[in-house]
Amino acid sequence: MLDLPERYNVSTLVDANLQAGRGGKVVIYCGDERVTYDDLYAQVCRMGRALRSLGVEREQRVLLLLNDTPAFPVAFFGAIRIGAVPAPINPLLREEDYRHFVEDTGASVVIAAAMYVDKLMRALHHHPDSVTIVAEGEPIPQCVPLKELLGAQEADLAPARTHRDDMAFWLYSGGSTGRPKAVVHLQHDIPYTCQTYARHVLDIRESDLVFGRVLFHAYGLGNCLSFPFSVGASTVLYPARPTPSGILQTIQKLRPTLFFSVPTFFNAILNEPASRQFDLSSVRTCVSAAEPLPPETWQRWKDTYGQEILDGIGSTEMLHIYCSNRAGAMRPGSTGKPVPGYELRRVDDQGNVVSDGRPGILEVRGDSSAPAYWRQHARSQQTMRGEWVVTGDLYRVDEDGFYWYEGRADDMMKVGGEWVSPIEMENALLAHPSVQEVAVVGISVDGTTRIRAVIVLAPGNRESDELTAALQDWCKERLQRYKFPHRVTYVTELPKTATGKIQRFQLK
Template identity: 40%
Template sequence: MHDTFNACEWLLDRHITEGRGGHTAVRCQGESVSYAEVLELTEAVATGLRRLGLRPEERVALVMLDSVEYVATFLAALRIGAVPVLTNPLLPGRDLGVIIADSRARMIVASDERSSSIPDLCEGAPEVGHVVTTSGNSGTVSWADFTESTDDGGLHRTWAESPGFWLCTSGTTGMPKLAMHRHGDLLAAFEAYARNVLNVTEADRFYSVGPMFHAYGLCNSVTYPFAVGATSILEPTRPPTPQLVAEIASTEKPTLFFCIPTFLAALNNADIAGDTFSSVRYGISAAEPLPAETFERFRERYGVTVLDGIGSTELLHIFLSNTPEHCRPGTSGVPVPGYEARIVDEEGNDQPDNELGQLLVRGESAATGYWCRTEMNRSTFLGDWIRTGDLYVRSSDGYYTYLGRADDMMRIGGEWVSPAEVEATLIENETVLEAAVVGERDEGDILRAVAYVVPTPDTEVDPDELTEWCRTRLAGYKRPRRYEVVTDLPKTTTGKIQRYKLRSA
């Protein structure tokens, strides 16, 4: 028989049993919610889900902004053995309908702010039988009716291998797929990163710019704080602004600040006080590589060291990371304890140090696969190794440096060019806030590098100046042959640049 393990019980119930029920679990827009109160709401949501007919291992789609209701709904689904499917609530209803229809979810719980998308969503997902909204009566079931009782909120018997939750990932390709995770994956990710790298305690206050519907934000805002009985600071407003984040940081005093490189760059250029992040013991960055220039500017301005790393939806959180003891700007750091990494060539042979190759990773938090994506499963899940699609080199002393996505690399003049290297060089120029480099074929059908650049506030980008800047810093074949000045870059909701959109443009 399997040993019983329910992630909801681990994250929530045991804090009440161990006397931490009165501790603050969530701070959201000035309101405090204790662990006992979160448990009561979770039991009410679990009762509501069961009364609407949701059974173990059936799916319920969450179309929700970060909130206490989101936390309770996610935990309640785990509690009853059902499978919460986390989706991006800012997507148009028709796009959500495609994802939810693919998941075969029978029920939706949505933030009331997103209720306008429900008609289009349901049109695209006709198998949905019930829709619940978090306030008012804009859904088929109101939140008040849904949570009126806690009579049937008990735990379903699950184990670490039981189906847990699904996360939607499109990466930088734009093709949505659902990564399937187990109950035990949450514990595995916590033990590996939060325990070994951050050494989290119940005294910590977690604040994540990344939203909870993404793997990164889910661990930042739920798994890691709830695992130790700490406090999670939530903010439903999307997208956030530097001013809003600064206000929350100044008021709520987080000790751990989870962010993404593009937003750290925005904070570097925002008109906010230098002591805004004085309570933060470490910043954490993921989603895209953090340029060394952005790292240094943030540390110089705010006095906070940012630990850059790389993770994935498939592995749930960060598996390569800089650490408090060993931090090398411009790299993704070293393997997090509990994960193993390899760099391989196109035939799957291990590459020596300082040689480019594809990154493979394995660890206990790995997804079991993608829902109904046989071909992608076969190319991504290689036994217990996962092909990340990222290109890396490893230094002789074990640090990993990101050089781009396998499908982003450019072959120019017979040499491989890493967009990440060229972008990092451009960002070092004080007039450039963000940059994205893609390949473009000229009149002679020769592939050339083209740079899309976003100016820093109140500055102008001079392409001739950037040409000269790169001339002294990059080999000739790596230099962009053309510059496009733009107001922003297309990105995923987690901050990854969607270079395929620039190529198609």
């Protein structure tokens, strides 16, 4: 499926647009800033030269602490341009996490937005090695100003003669059971996702304007950068803290054609009182990932905006979505079918392939898979088993080949000898008019497993014993009678990751 020369550098995604005559086309819309493909190419080349001037060599890591601004693709592809390895991280993490990332990457250069520099400097206190901080934005003492650094460089640079199987970049994954793991990706991984998901599911085109968020995450990196760059499309970057009204205003003003988000934010938009007043008619495709999209949210979105949301599953290890619903092949509540270019199978606890309707642990293979976690040999062996990557997700497959998520293998609950899927219960509770958000987890009570529902109430509702009983009865009427929350806790918000994924482990 993928035909790349042996010597390949993925930063040439940008070059191809100049060769196609698109140099003057605006590729990035960010607030009032407009960046053309010519501008982007020049800045990527300047960044490569700047990193060399700071002593960065091939395969050395460059840590990125950046928001969703044009500086991100400039730093990311600029590092790759010289054969270095960018490692973007979530800038909202803690000071001690910063220290871990610097030590894990061995980076001698960190490119950081000015707002994170103070925390970074505290993290580097007493660090044994010299680290240069390049600050984006306002000048900061003891830091190299990014604008001046780039301004001193020439605007052309041939890409390093990297091999298509050379290490290209790292993305960090996990953190719920310890420190985040560095997922190593190769030069050919990005074009593989462009040829599979972007081509066969999105049908992305040169005329598209893409709007998504969170560039340090595999989902956002593909949606907002590599996919549009691969076909000469354009992207909207949104560095501010997202609010439903802010996102809706941006869509109405800039009129993107592809919109990417996560279930919790689609739900937040629907719960925005003024949401129906906004014009979203420019959007031809909406996409959801990071966690399963409840069918209730799918239906409400369709009723409100007349648009179907394509829900899918991907991972940092696979770089993007490998199983998805598609236009004309949609089943709300399911994760869809395998994306062309990827194979899926389900196995039981002993590794035997499950071929019937029973749930099994999902494994996936495709040529965008990471070869390993950095300095995590045992975890790599557990997850990367030959050509197959173990996802840890439990799935069943219906008679039409659609995949249905049953929860994480370690989230499933055995209550009274019967297995209970948290996703099934959450979908049932979300259909109740009093429930805005919910997470279902298993808890231990006197040595036995019981079910807890942690609920954010819809506006106009108040917690009460009567409501709790009504919600329990609601589940009993719609599911097997043992599938109901024994305990209900009401909160004002659920803990979430930067991408909006609910952190269930914090609720146990």
